[in-house]
Amino acid sequence: MKICVLGTGSWGTALAQVLADNQQEVIMWGIDPCEVKDIEVNHHNTKFFETEINHDIHASTDLSVVANADVVLAAVPTIALEEVLTKASQHLTKPAIIINVAKGFHPVTHERLSVVISKIVPQEKCKAIVSLIGPSHAEEVILRLMTSVNAVSDNEEAAKTIQHLFSNQYFRVYRNSDVIGAEIGVAIKNVMAIASGILEGSGQGDNARAGLMTRGLAEMTRYGVALGGKQETYLGLDGVGDLIVTCTSRHSRNFMAGYQIGLDQGAKKFWEENKKTVEGVFACKVVYEEAKKRNISMPITNEVYAVLYEGKAPLDAMRDLMARDLKAE
Numbered sequence: 001m002k003i004c005v006l007g008t009g010s011w012g013t014a015l016a017q018v019l020a021d022n023q024q025e026v027i028m029w030g031i032d033p034c035e036v037k038d039i040e041v042n043h044h045n046t047k048f049f050e051t052e053i054n055h056d057i058h059a060s061t062d063l064s065v066v067a068n069a070d071v072v073l074a075a076v077p078t079i080a081l082e083e084v085l086t087k088a089s090q091h092l093t094k095p096a097i098i099i100n101v102a103k104g105f106h107p108v109t110h111e112r113l114s115v116v117i118s119k120i121v122p123q124e125k126c127k128a129i130v131s132l133i134g135p136s137h138a139e140e141v142i143l144r145l146m147t148s149v150n151a152v153s154d155n156e157e158a159a160k161t162i163q164h165l166f167s168n169q170y171f172r173v174y175r176n177s178d179v180i181g182a183e184i185g186v187a188i189k190n191v192m193a194i195a196s197g198i199l200e201g202s203g204q205g206d207n208a209r210a211g212l213m214t215r216g217l218a219e220m221t222r223y224g225v226a227l228g229g230k231q232e233t234y235l236g237l238d239g240v241g242d243l244i245v246t247c248t249s250r251h252s253r254n255f256m257a258g259y260q261i262g263l264d265q266g267a268k269k270f271w272e273e274n275k276k277t278v279e280g281v282f283a284c285k286v287v288y289e290e291a292k293k294r295n296i297s298m299p300i301t302n303e304v305y306a307v308l309y310e311g312k313a314p315l316d317a318m319r320d321l322m323a324r325d326l327k328a329e
């Protein structure tokens with residue numbers, strides 16, 4: 001199989017290495033010449049990792065490398081997905097399986113990302129769309145530490161192909177056909193991870209975090225089921241699994257953003273200084289607006305929204321969660 005990875009960031013690089021370790025032909029495309037040169041020439045991606053990467057991974061800034069790919073793996077942040085896939089699909093010469101690994105929603109239309117992709121990539125160039133999502137920090141995958149994710153698709157055959165393409169001794173891929181539930185789960189857990197970080201940065205303890213994660217799972221499930229997802233998905237890798245790793249790990253940029261916001265007692269500095277990919281801040285806005293429209297109760301999301309977009313003090317937001325009407329839940 002020829003696989004083209006779009007995006008030379010941390011997740012694209014870690015997944016490219018899984019594929020190269022599995023003896024697949026993998027070429028990365030990146031917009032950033034420094035990342036591309038580092039991968040192609042130095043076999044490193046120093047911006048994100050200290051470790052050397054598999055020498056069989058190639059990288060280029062020329063998007064025509066996507067041309068005859070069997071599989072295209074989109075590994076760019078949500079806000080760049082539309083632009084990158086629109087340009088890439090112009091170069092495709094045959095139908096490919098499109099894999100998405102971004103976690104979020106379209107910032108304007110609020111659509112799930114597989115829906116966005118189905119509208120961008122012309123039907124004759126798209127064999128199937130698969131999301132490869134689950135609890136997986138790039139910093140650990142690049143070190144070949146054990147990781148499990150789901151290949152999520154309504155196309156069973158394509159999900160199986162991707163499952164076998166990626167699975168190896170340290171990377172295990174399951175399958176899930178609940179596209180709606182899974183895509184929503186991995187997007188909302190980033191909002192919960194910001195809240196978890198806020199608690200940590202505000203000096204709260206393990207009890208608070210366990211409470212937040214449990215109620216966060218209830219909130220994710222309520223929202224996902226209301227939009228057509230399956231309840232059982234939230235007990236799997238794209239629900240509680242991804243929630244646990246993101247709400248507890250210092251590798252998580254969402255958790256660390258919340259942590260810093262908690263320490264700073266406000267989000268102002270985060271907005272002024274952040275340069276990292278923190279998907280939860282965008283997902284929070286989408287979920288807040290959609291839940292309001294659909295009358296879905298989302299207390300944690302509402303408080304994270306108030307901190308991020310209305311200048312509310314983080315500890316006040318968390319205290320207000322504790323002080324909610326006891327009859328509400």
Ligand SMILES: NC(=O)C1=CN([C@@H]2O[C@H](COP(=O)(O)OP(=O)(O)OC[C@H]3O[C@@H](n4cnc5c(N)ncnc54)[C@H](O)[C@@H]3O)[C@@H](O)[C@H]2O)C=CC1
Pocket residue numbers: 007008009010011012030031032035048075076077078080083084101102103104136137138139276277279
């Ligand atoms: N890093 C991780 O551990 C994981 C990340 N993800 C998801 O993967 C997606 C990608 O994130 P990361 O690789 O972590 O981000 P990153 O911040 O490590 O890298 C982002 C990459 O996208 C590129 N990029 C940004 N804007 C672009 C544009 N307009 N056109 C072309 N390239 C552009 C950057 O140059 C960089 O190479 C996110 O949605 C994230 O939630 C999912 C699971 C794990």
Ligand SMILES: O=C(CO)COP(=O)(O)O
Pocket residue numbers: 103134135136137190193242245246251252253254255277278279
């Ligand atoms: O999605 C992830 C882990 O599953 C990565 O989390 P962050 O984007 O918060 O770093």
